[in-house]
Amino acid sequence: MRYVSTRSAAPGKPFSDILLEGLSADGGLYLPESYPQVSAETLGRWRTLLAEQGYAALAFEIVRLFVDDIDEADLRAIVERAYEPGKFIDPGVVPVTELSGGLWLAHLSNGPTAAFKDMAMQLLGELFEYELERRGQSINIVGATSGDTGSSAEYALLGKPAVRVFMLSPKGRMTPFQQAQMFSIDDPGIVNIAVDGVFDDCQDIVKQLNSDPEFKSAHRLGAVNSINWARLMAQIVYYFAAWLQVSDGEPASFAVPSGNFGNIAAGHIAREMGLPIHRLILATNENNVLEEFFRTGAYRVRDANETLATSSPSMDISKASNFERFVFDLLGRDPGRTAELFGERLPQDRAFDLADSDEFRGQVERFGFVSGASTHADRLAEISRVYDEDRVVIDPHTADGVHVARESGVEGPIIVLETALPVKFSDTIVEAIGMVPPLPARFEDLMDLPRHVIDAPNDAAAVRAIIEERAGV
Numbered sequence: 001m002r003y004v005s006t007r008s009a010a011p012g013k014p015f016s017d018i019l020l021e022g023l024s025a026d027g028g029l030y031l032p033e034s035y036p037q038v039s040a041e042t043l044g045r046w047r048t049l050l051a052e053q054g055y056a057a058l059a060f061e062i063v064r065l066f067v068d069d070i071d072e073a074d075l076r077a078i079v080e081r082a083y084e085p086g087k088f089i090d091p092g093v094v095p096v097t098e099l100s101g102g103l104w105l106a107h108l109s110n111g112p113t114a115a116f117k118d119m120a121m122q123l124l125g126e127l128f129e130y131e132l133e134r135r136g137q138s139i140n141i142v143g144a145t146s147g148d149t150g151s152s153a154e155y156a157l158l159g160k161p162a163v164r165v166f167m168l169s170p171k172g173r174m175t176p177f178q179q180a181q182m183f184s185i186d187d188p189g190i191v192n193i194a195v196d197g198v199f200d201d202c203q204d205i206v207k208q209l210n211s212d213p214e215f216k217s218a219h220r221l222g223a224v225n226s227i228n229w230a231r232l233m234a235q236i237v238y239y240f241a242a243w244l245q246v247s248d249g250e251p252a253s254f255a256v257p258s259g260n261f262g263n264i265a266a267g268h269i270a271r272e273m274g275l276p277i278h279r280l281i282l283a284t285n286e287n288n289v290l291e292e293f294f295r296t297g298a299y300r301v302r303d304a305n306e307t308l309a310t311s312s313p314s315m316d317i318s319k320a321s322n323f324e325r326f327v328f329d330l331l332g333r334d335p336g337r338t339a340e341l342f343g344e345r346l347p348q349d350r351a352f353d354l355a356d357s358d359e360f361r362g363q364v365e366r367f368g369f370v371s372g373a374s375t376h377a378d379r380l381a382e383i384s385r386v387y388d389e390d391r392v393v394i395d396p397h398t399a400d401g402v403h404v405a406r407e408s409g410v411e412g413p414i415i416v417l418e419t420a421l422p423v424k425f426s427d428t429i430v431e432a433i434g435m436v437p438p439l440p441a442r443f444e445d446l447m448d449l450p451r452h453v454i455d456a457p458n459d460a461a462a463v464r465a466i467i468e469e470r471a472g473v
Protein backbone atom coordinates (compact mmCIF):
# COMPACT_ATOMS: atom_id res chain seq x y z
CA MET A 1 0.00 0.00 0.00
CA ARG A 2 1.36 3.39 -1.02
CA TYR A 3 0.27 6.84 0.12
CA VAL A 4 -0.40 9.85 -2.07
CA SER A 5 -0.75 13.53 -1.22
CA THR A 6 -4.09 15.28 -1.72
CA ARG A 7 -2.23 18.05 -3.56
CA SER A 8 0.07 16.34 -6.03
CA ALA A 9 0.23 13.51 -8.52
CA ALA A 10 3.72 12.48 -7.32
CA PRO A 11 4.26 8.72 -6.89
CA GLY A 12 3.09 7.23 -3.61
CA LYS A 13 5.27 6.65 -0.54
CA PRO A 14 5.44 3.72 1.86
CA PHE A 15 3.61 3.83 5.19
CA SER A 16 6.75 4.10 7.35
CA ASP A 17 7.82 7.31 5.62
CA ILE A 18 4.51 9.10 5.89
CA LEU A 19 4.12 7.95 9.50
CA LEU A 20 6.95 10.20 10.65
CA GLU A 21 6.41 12.90 8.03
CA GLY A 22 2.80 13.76 8.98
CA LEU A 23 2.02 16.56 6.56
CA SER A 24 3.23 16.25 2.96
CA ALA A 25 5.87 18.77 1.84
CA ASP A 26 3.42 20.18 -0.76
CA GLY A 27 1.03 21.09 2.06
CA GLY A 28 -1.34 18.22 1.28
CA LEU A 29 -2.45 15.33 3.47
CA TYR A 30 -1.63 11.69 2.86
CA LEU A 31 -4.21 9.10 1.88
CA PRO A 32 -3.86 5.53 0.65
CA GLU A 33 -3.73 5.41 -3.14
CA SER A 34 -6.86 3.25 -3.01
CA TYR A 35 -9.14 1.95 -0.26
CA PRO A 36 -8.98 -1.80 0.40
CA GLN A 37 -12.36 -3.46 -0.18
CA VAL A 38 -14.04 -5.60 2.45
CA SER A 39 -16.65 -8.17 1.36
CA ALA A 40 -19.76 -9.30 3.25
CA GLU A 41 -18.01 -12.60 3.80
CA THR A 42 -15.02 -10.90 5.43
CA LEU A 43 -17.39 -8.89 7.64
CA GLY A 44 -18.94 -12.17 8.76
CA ARG A 45 -15.53 -13.56 9.62
CA TRP A 46 -14.61 -10.39 11.51
CA ARG A 47 -17.82 -10.59 13.56
CA THR A 48 -16.67 -13.96 14.90
CA LEU A 49 -13.10 -12.73 15.33
CA LEU A 50 -14.22 -9.72 17.39
CA ALA A 51 -16.52 -11.86 19.55
CA GLU A 52 -13.95 -14.60 20.13
CA GLN A 53 -10.57 -12.85 20.11
CA GLY A 54 -11.40 -9.24 20.89
CA TYR A 55 -10.73 -5.75 19.62
CA ALA A 56 -6.95 -6.02 19.10
CA ALA A 57 -7.39 -9.03 16.81
CA LEU A 58 -9.87 -7.12 14.65
CA ALA A 59 -7.63 -4.04 14.69
CA PHE A 60 -4.72 -6.10 13.39
CA GLU A 61 -6.80 -7.44 10.47
CA ILE A 62 -7.78 -3.92 9.45
CA VAL A 63 -4.41 -2.24 10.04
CA ARG A 64 -2.55 -4.85 8.00
CA LEU A 65 -4.62 -3.84 4.95
CA PHE A 66 -2.93 -0.43 5.11
CA VAL A 67 0.57 -1.34 6.32
CA ASP A 68 2.75 -3.66 4.27
CA ASP A 69 6.22 -2.45 5.21
CA ILE A 70 6.27 -3.67 8.80
CA ASP A 71 6.87 -7.34 9.48
CA GLU A 72 3.52 -9.06 10.22
CA ALA A 73 4.54 -10.49 13.60
CA ASP A 74 5.90 -7.08 14.64
CA LEU A 75 2.75 -5.35 13.47
CA ARG A 76 0.58 -7.76 15.41
CA ALA A 77 2.64 -7.11 18.55
CA ILE A 78 2.37 -3.32 18.02
CA VAL A 79 -1.43 -3.50 17.73
CA GLU A 80 -1.71 -5.84 20.72
CA ARG A 81 0.34 -3.47 22.87
CA ALA A 82 -1.82 -0.51 21.82
CA TYR A 83 -5.06 -2.22 22.89
CA GLU A 84 -3.73 -4.50 25.60
CA PRO A 85 -6.01 -5.57 28.47
CA GLY A 86 -6.14 -3.00 31.22
CA LYS A 87 -5.42 0.05 29.08
CA PHE A 88 -9.09 0.48 28.33
CA ILE A 89 -11.51 0.20 31.24
CA ASP A 90 -13.82 -2.21 29.43
CA PRO A 91 -12.37 -5.53 28.27
CA GLY A 92 -14.31 -5.09 25.00
CA VAL A 93 -12.37 -1.82 24.41
CA VAL A 94 -15.31 -0.32 22.45
CA PRO A 95 -18.54 -1.69 23.97
CA VAL A 96 -21.92 -0.48 22.70
CA THR A 97 -25.00 0.40 24.76
CA GLU A 98 -28.55 0.67 23.47
CA LEU A 99 -30.43 3.90 24.19
CA SER A 100 -34.12 4.64 23.67
CA GLY A 101 -35.35 5.73 20.26
CA GLY A 102 -33.25 3.54 17.94
CA LEU A 103 -29.95 4.98 19.12
CA TRP A 104 -26.82 3.21 20.23
CA LEU A 105 -23.76 4.57 21.99
CA ALA A 106 -20.32 3.29 21.00
CA HIS A 107 -18.01 3.97 23.94
CA LEU A 108 -14.72 5.32 22.63
CA SER A 109 -13.54 6.96 25.83
CA ASN A 110 -12.50 4.03 27.98
CA GLY A 111 -8.80 4.73 27.46
CA PRO A 112 -6.17 6.25 29.77
CA THR A 113 -7.36 9.86 29.31
CA ALA A 114 -11.11 9.24 28.97
CA ALA A 115 -11.46 10.71 25.47
CA PHE A 116 -11.75 9.04 22.08
CA LYS A 117 -8.33 10.34 21.03
CA ASP A 118 -6.75 7.51 23.03
CA MET A 119 -8.11 5.06 20.45
CA ALA A 120 -5.73 6.45 17.84
CA MET A 121 -2.97 7.87 19.98
CA GLN A 122 -2.20 4.56 21.69
CA LEU A 123 -1.51 2.96 18.32
CA LEU A 124 0.40 5.99 17.05
CA GLY A 125 2.68 5.88 20.12
CA GLU A 126 3.54 2.23 19.52
CA LEU A 127 4.13 2.81 15.79
CA PHE A 128 6.37 5.83 16.46
CA GLU A 129 8.47 3.95 18.96
CA TYR A 130 8.88 1.00 16.59
CA GLU A 131 9.80 3.09 13.58
CA LEU A 132 12.20 5.38 15.44
CA GLU A 133 13.98 2.41 16.94
CA ARG A 134 14.21 0.78 13.52
CA ARG A 135 15.86 3.94 12.18
CA GLY A 136 17.97 4.61 15.27
CA GLN A 137 16.41 8.06 15.63
CA SER A 138 14.72 10.08 18.31
CA ILE A 139 12.39 13.10 18.16
CA ASN A 140 10.94 15.94 20.17
CA ILE A 141 7.20 16.25 19.80
CA VAL A 142 6.06 19.85 20.21
CA GLY A 143 2.32 20.41 20.37
CA ALA A 144 -0.43 22.68 21.60
CA THR A 145 -3.56 21.48 23.32
CA SER A 146 -6.79 22.86 24.64
CA GLY A 147 -7.25 19.69 26.69
CA ASP A 148 -7.88 16.28 25.19
CA THR A 149 -5.18 15.88 22.54
CA GLY A 150 -2.30 16.85 24.79
CA SER A 151 -3.03 14.43 27.57
CA SER A 152 -3.85 11.66 25.14
CA ALA A 153 -0.48 12.15 23.40
CA GLU A 154 1.39 12.28 26.69
CA TYR A 155 -0.11 9.05 27.98
CA ALA A 156 0.61 7.35 24.65
CA LEU A 157 4.25 8.47 24.49
CA LEU A 158 5.08 8.17 28.19
CA GLY A 159 8.10 5.99 28.91
CA LYS A 160 9.20 5.80 25.27
CA PRO A 161 12.89 6.75 25.34
CA ALA A 162 13.09 7.84 21.69
CA VAL A 163 10.35 10.43 22.17
CA ARG A 164 10.25 13.57 24.29
CA VAL A 165 7.03 15.60 24.48
CA PHE A 166 6.70 19.37 24.94
CA MET A 167 3.05 20.20 25.33
CA LEU A 168 1.84 23.79 25.44
CA SER A 169 -1.50 24.55 27.06
CA PRO A 170 -3.31 27.81 27.86
CA LYS A 171 -2.69 28.53 31.52
CA GLY A 172 -5.75 28.01 33.71
CA ARG A 173 -8.07 27.32 30.78
CA MET A 174 -8.36 23.56 30.80
CA THR A 175 -10.89 21.85 33.08
CA PRO A 176 -9.55 20.88 36.54
CA PHE A 177 -9.65 17.21 35.51
CA GLN A 178 -7.71 17.86 32.31
CA GLN A 179 -5.08 19.86 34.19
CA ALA A 180 -4.70 17.14 36.82
CA GLN A 181 -4.40 14.51 34.13
CA MET A 182 -1.57 16.21 32.27
CA PHE A 183 0.32 17.85 35.08
CA SER A 184 0.39 14.81 37.34
CA ILE A 185 2.66 12.98 34.90
CA ASP A 186 6.09 12.68 36.49
CA ASP A 187 8.50 11.73 33.70
CA PRO A 188 11.54 13.54 32.29
CA GLY A 189 10.29 12.74 28.77
CA ILE A 190 7.08 14.72 29.28
CA VAL A 191 7.34 18.50 29.63
CA ASN A 192 4.14 20.48 30.27
CA ILE A 193 4.34 24.17 29.49
CA ALA A 194 1.50 26.42 30.67
CA VAL A 195 1.49 29.51 28.45
CA ASP A 196 0.05 32.77 29.70
CA GLY A 197 -2.46 33.05 26.85
CA VAL A 198 -5.26 31.25 25.01
CA PHE A 199 -5.11 28.10 22.87
CA ASP A 200 -4.52 30.06 19.66
CA ASP A 201 -1.46 31.68 21.27
CA CYS A 202 -0.08 28.22 22.05
CA GLN A 203 -0.69 27.11 18.49
CA ASP A 204 1.01 30.24 17.13
CA ILE A 205 4.10 29.54 19.23
CA VAL A 206 4.26 25.97 17.90
CA LYS A 207 3.98 27.35 14.36
CA GLN A 208 6.72 29.90 14.99
CA LEU A 209 9.07 27.23 16.34
CA ASN A 210 8.36 25.02 13.33
CA SER A 211 8.98 27.85 10.88
CA ASP A 212 12.63 28.03 11.93
CA PRO A 213 14.18 25.25 9.82
CA GLU A 214 17.45 25.31 11.73
CA PHE A 215 15.82 24.87 15.13
CA LYS A 216 13.44 22.32 13.70
CA SER A 217 16.11 20.05 12.28
CA ALA A 218 18.61 20.58 15.12
CA HIS A 219 16.08 19.22 17.61
CA ARG A 220 14.19 16.93 15.23
CA LEU A 221 10.81 18.51 15.99
CA GLY A 222 7.83 16.30 15.25
CA ALA A 223 4.06 16.39 15.70
CA VAL A 224 1.27 14.00 16.55
CA ASN A 225 -1.60 16.16 15.34
CA SER A 226 -4.80 14.86 13.88
CA ILE A 227 -3.63 15.12 10.26
CA ASN A 228 -1.33 12.13 10.78
CA TRP A 229 -2.65 9.29 8.64
CA ALA A 230 -1.94 6.64 11.29
CA ARG A 231 -4.48 8.26 13.59
CA LEU A 232 -7.21 7.98 10.99
CA MET A 233 -6.21 4.40 10.26
CA ALA A 234 -6.58 3.47 13.92
CA GLN A 235 -10.01 5.12 14.05
CA ILE A 236 -11.37 3.13 11.09
CA VAL A 237 -11.30 0.05 13.33
CA TYR A 238 -13.98 1.20 15.77
CA TYR A 239 -16.49 1.90 13.02
CA PHE A 240 -16.21 -1.78 12.08
CA ALA A 241 -16.23 -2.91 15.73
CA ALA A 242 -19.35 -0.89 16.57
CA TRP A 243 -21.26 -1.92 13.45
CA LEU A 244 -20.40 -5.60 14.01
CA GLN A 245 -21.92 -5.40 17.49
CA VAL A 246 -25.10 -3.60 16.43
CA SER A 247 -25.99 -5.04 13.03
CA ASP A 248 -26.48 -8.52 11.57
CA GLY A 249 -25.64 -7.19 8.14
CA GLU A 250 -28.10 -4.35 7.59
CA PRO A 251 -26.75 -0.83 7.17
CA ALA A 252 -26.49 1.43 10.21
CA SER A 253 -25.75 5.15 10.43
CA PHE A 254 -23.17 6.89 12.60
CA ALA A 255 -23.54 10.25 14.35
CA VAL A 256 -20.17 11.85 15.06
CA PRO A 257 -19.42 14.89 17.27
CA SER A 258 -16.99 16.70 15.00
CA GLY A 259 -14.32 19.38 15.15
CA ASN A 260 -11.30 18.80 12.95
CA PHE A 261 -13.08 16.17 10.85
CA GLY A 262 -10.65 13.47 12.04
CA ASN A 263 -13.13 11.14 13.66
CA ILE A 264 -15.69 11.25 10.87
CA ALA A 265 -13.02 11.07 8.14
CA ALA A 266 -12.30 7.57 9.46
CA GLY A 267 -16.01 6.77 9.11
CA HIS A 268 -15.93 7.99 5.53
CA ILE A 269 -13.03 5.65 4.79
CA ALA A 270 -14.75 2.70 6.50
CA ARG A 271 -17.78 3.37 4.28
CA GLU A 272 -15.57 3.55 1.18
CA MET A 273 -14.09 0.17 2.19
CA GLY A 274 -17.55 -1.36 2.03
CA LEU A 275 -18.80 -1.17 5.63
CA PRO A 276 -22.60 -0.85 5.29
CA ILE A 277 -22.95 2.69 6.62
CA HIS A 278 -26.19 4.35 5.57
CA ARG A 279 -25.56 7.94 6.67
CA LEU A 280 -22.61 9.70 8.27
CA ILE A 281 -24.28 12.30 10.48
CA LEU A 282 -21.86 15.10 11.20
CA ALA A 283 -22.62 16.98 14.41
CA THR A 284 -21.12 20.32 15.39
CA ASN A 285 -21.73 22.77 18.21
CA GLU A 286 -22.23 26.51 17.65
CA ASN A 287 -18.93 26.52 15.73
CA ASN A 288 -20.62 25.15 12.65
CA VAL A 289 -18.08 25.45 9.82
CA LEU A 290 -18.65 21.83 8.82
CA GLU A 291 -22.39 21.73 9.43
CA GLU A 292 -22.66 24.70 7.09
CA PHE A 293 -20.63 23.00 4.37
CA PHE A 294 -22.78 19.88 4.29
CA ARG A 295 -25.95 21.98 4.40
CA THR A 296 -24.96 24.54 1.74
CA GLY A 297 -21.79 23.49 -0.12
CA ALA A 298 -19.92 26.56 1.13
CA TYR A 299 -16.83 26.11 3.29
CA ARG A 300 -16.12 29.29 5.19
CA VAL A 301 -13.20 29.34 7.63
CA ARG A 302 -13.77 31.45 10.74
CA ASP A 303 -11.46 33.93 12.43
CA ALA A 304 -10.31 33.40 16.01
CA ASN A 305 -12.72 36.11 17.21
CA GLU A 306 -15.63 34.37 15.46
CA THR A 307 -14.80 31.08 17.18
CA LEU A 308 -16.92 30.69 20.29
CA ALA A 309 -15.88 29.07 23.56
CA THR A 310 -18.64 26.50 24.11
CA SER A 311 -19.53 23.76 26.57
CA SER A 312 -18.16 21.19 24.10
CA PRO A 313 -14.71 22.81 23.90
CA SER A 314 -12.95 20.04 21.97
CA MET A 315 -15.12 20.94 18.99
CA ASP A 316 -14.42 24.69 19.09
CA ILE A 317 -12.59 24.99 15.80
CA SER A 318 -12.35 27.68 13.14
CA LYS A 319 -11.23 25.36 10.35
CA ALA A 320 -11.21 21.59 10.06
CA SER A 321 -7.70 20.29 9.49
CA ASN A 322 -8.76 16.89 8.08
CA PHE A 323 -11.50 18.15 5.79
CA GLU A 324 -9.19 18.30 2.76
CA ARG A 325 -9.10 14.51 2.70
CA PHE A 326 -12.82 14.27 2.12
CA VAL A 327 -12.84 17.04 -0.49
CA PHE A 328 -10.10 15.16 -2.39
CA ASP A 329 -12.38 12.10 -2.57
CA LEU A 330 -15.46 14.22 -3.28
CA LEU A 331 -13.73 15.76 -6.31
CA GLY A 332 -12.87 12.34 -7.72
CA ARG A 333 -9.36 12.40 -6.19
CA ASP A 334 -8.21 15.31 -8.34
CA PRO A 335 -5.02 16.68 -6.72
CA GLY A 336 -5.04 19.74 -9.02
CA ARG A 337 -8.48 20.89 -7.94
CA THR A 338 -7.77 20.07 -4.28
CA ALA A 339 -4.51 22.07 -4.38
CA GLU A 340 -6.35 24.98 -5.94
CA LEU A 341 -9.06 25.01 -3.26
CA PHE A 342 -6.85 24.46 -0.22
CA GLY A 343 -3.55 25.95 -1.42
CA GLU A 344 -4.92 29.05 -3.21
CA ARG A 345 -8.64 29.76 -2.65
CA LEU A 346 -8.66 29.27 1.12
CA PRO A 347 -5.51 31.26 1.96
CA GLN A 348 -6.81 34.06 -0.30
CA ASP A 349 -10.57 34.17 0.29
CA ARG A 350 -10.86 32.18 3.56
CA ALA A 351 -13.68 30.31 1.78
CA PHE A 352 -14.75 28.28 -1.23
CA ASP A 353 -18.13 27.23 -2.50
CA LEU A 354 -18.94 23.89 -4.15
CA ALA A 355 -22.73 24.37 -4.11
CA ASP A 356 -22.96 24.43 -7.90
CA SER A 357 -20.76 21.41 -8.51
CA ASP A 358 -22.21 18.05 -9.56
CA GLU A 359 -20.02 16.39 -6.97
CA PHE A 360 -21.59 18.31 -4.09
CA ARG A 361 -25.12 17.80 -5.41
CA GLY A 362 -24.60 14.05 -5.65
CA GLN A 363 -22.78 13.82 -2.33
CA VAL A 364 -25.53 12.43 -0.11
CA GLU A 365 -26.18 9.52 -2.50
CA ARG A 366 -22.52 8.86 -3.07
CA PHE A 367 -20.90 9.61 0.30
CA GLY A 368 -23.84 9.70 2.72
CA PHE A 369 -23.03 12.85 4.70
CA VAL A 370 -25.74 14.83 6.46
CA SER A 371 -25.16 17.41 9.17
CA GLY A 372 -26.64 19.27 12.10
CA ALA A 373 -25.61 21.53 14.99
CA SER A 374 -26.48 21.92 18.65
CA THR A 375 -26.57 24.78 21.12
CA HIS A 376 -25.61 24.78 24.78
CA ALA A 377 -29.31 24.45 25.69
CA ASP A 378 -29.69 21.46 23.32
CA ARG A 379 -26.76 19.70 24.94
CA LEU A 380 -28.06 20.31 28.46
CA ALA A 381 -31.49 19.01 27.45
CA GLU A 382 -29.98 15.92 25.86
CA ILE A 383 -27.75 15.10 28.84
CA SER A 384 -30.84 15.34 31.02
CA ARG A 385 -33.07 13.32 28.66
CA VAL A 386 -30.59 10.45 28.24
CA TYR A 387 -30.10 10.36 32.00
CA ASP A 388 -33.86 10.30 32.64
CA GLU A 389 -34.72 7.76 29.95
CA ASP A 390 -31.71 5.47 29.99
CA ARG A 391 -29.82 6.21 33.23
CA VAL A 392 -26.67 6.88 31.24
CA VAL A 393 -24.62 10.06 31.86
CA ILE A 394 -23.17 11.41 28.62
CA ASP A 395 -20.64 14.20 28.17
CA PRO A 396 -21.47 17.46 26.32
CA HIS A 397 -19.69 16.39 23.08
CA THR A 398 -21.56 13.11 22.98
CA ALA A 399 -24.76 15.04 23.77
CA ASP A 400 -24.17 17.09 20.66
CA GLY A 401 -24.04 13.85 18.64
CA VAL A 402 -27.18 12.46 20.26
CA HIS A 403 -29.07 15.71 19.67
CA VAL A 404 -28.13 15.91 16.00
CA ALA A 405 -28.88 12.19 15.51
CA ARG A 406 -32.42 12.64 16.90
CA GLU A 407 -33.06 15.72 14.77
CA SER A 408 -31.62 14.21 11.60
CA GLY A 409 -34.69 12.23 10.54
CA VAL A 410 -32.33 9.47 9.37
CA GLU A 411 -34.07 6.06 9.46
CA GLY A 412 -32.73 2.82 10.89
CA PRO A 413 -30.28 2.32 13.74
CA ILE A 414 -27.94 5.21 14.50
CA ILE A 415 -24.71 4.60 16.39
CA VAL A 416 -23.61 7.74 18.23
CA LEU A 417 -19.90 7.88 18.97
CA GLU A 418 -19.23 8.75 22.61
CA THR A 419 -16.12 10.91 22.49
CA ALA A 420 -15.40 11.64 26.16
CA LEU A 421 -16.40 10.56 29.65
CA PRO A 422 -18.59 13.09 31.51
CA VAL A 423 -16.06 13.38 34.35
CA LYS A 424 -13.88 15.54 32.07
CA PHE A 425 -16.61 18.17 31.81
CA SER A 426 -18.12 18.03 35.25
CA ASP A 427 -19.46 21.61 35.40
CA THR A 428 -21.76 21.10 32.43
CA ILE A 429 -23.07 17.82 33.82
CA VAL A 430 -23.88 19.52 37.13
CA GLU A 431 -25.66 22.27 35.20
CA ALA A 432 -27.71 19.69 33.27
CA ILE A 433 -28.68 17.15 35.90
CA GLY A 434 -27.53 18.63 39.19
CA MET A 435 -25.18 15.77 39.84
CA VAL A 436 -21.42 15.33 39.77
CA PRO A 437 -20.60 12.67 37.16
CA PRO A 438 -19.21 9.35 38.37
CA LEU A 439 -15.43 9.21 38.75
CA PRO A 440 -13.98 5.96 37.40
CA ALA A 441 -11.82 4.22 40.01
CA ARG A 442 -8.66 4.61 37.94
CA PHE A 443 -8.85 8.40 38.30
CA GLU A 444 -9.59 8.51 42.03
CA ASP A 445 -6.20 9.81 43.20
CA LEU A 446 -5.56 12.05 40.24
CA MET A 447 -6.67 15.37 41.73
CA ASP A 448 -4.36 15.01 44.73
CA LEU A 449 -1.12 14.16 42.92
CA PRO A 450 1.73 16.72 42.74
CA ARG A 451 1.80 18.84 39.57
CA HIS A 452 4.67 19.08 37.08
CA VAL A 453 4.31 22.09 34.83
CA ILE A 454 6.51 24.99 33.76
CA ASP A 455 4.90 28.42 33.46
CA ALA A 456 5.91 30.45 30.42
CA PRO A 457 5.03 33.90 29.09
CA ASN A 458 3.19 34.16 25.77
CA ASP A 459 6.44 34.32 23.86
CA ALA A 460 8.07 31.89 21.41
CA ALA A 461 11.61 32.72 22.53
CA ALA A 462 10.83 31.74 26.11
CA VAL A 463 9.29 28.43 25.05
CA ARG A 464 12.21 27.81 22.75
CA ALA A 465 14.62 28.23 25.65
CA ILE A 466 12.70 25.63 27.67
CA ILE A 467 12.87 23.17 24.79
CA GLU A 468 16.58 23.78 24.19
CA GLU A 469 17.30 23.09 27.84
CA ARG A 470 15.38 19.84 28.01
CA ALA A 471 15.30 18.42 24.48
CA GLY A 472 16.22 14.79 23.98
CA VAL A 473 18.15 15.65 20.80
Ligand SMILES: *Cc1c(COP(=O)(O)O)cnc(C)c1O
Pocket (backbone or CB within 6 Å): 115, 116, 117, 148, 149, 226, 257, 258, 259, 260, 261, 262, 263, 264, 314, 315, 397, 419, 420
Ligand atom coordinates in the same frame (compact mmCIF):
# COMPACT_ATOMS: atom_id res chain seq x y z
C1 LIG B 1 -11.25 15.84 19.52
C2 LIG B 1 -12.61 15.68 20.04
C3 LIG B 1 -13.75 15.82 19.20
C4 LIG B 1 -13.65 16.20 17.75
O1 LIG B 1 -13.05 15.21 16.96
P1 LIG B 1 -12.45 15.57 15.52
O2 LIG B 1 -11.69 14.36 15.11
O3 LIG B 1 -11.56 16.76 15.71
O4 LIG B 1 -13.60 15.86 14.61
C5 LIG B 1 -14.99 15.59 19.76
N1 LIG B 1 -15.14 15.30 21.06
C6 LIG B 1 -14.08 15.17 21.90
C7 LIG B 1 -14.33 14.86 23.33
C8 LIG B 1 -12.79 15.36 21.42
O5 LIG B 1 -11.74 15.24 22.26
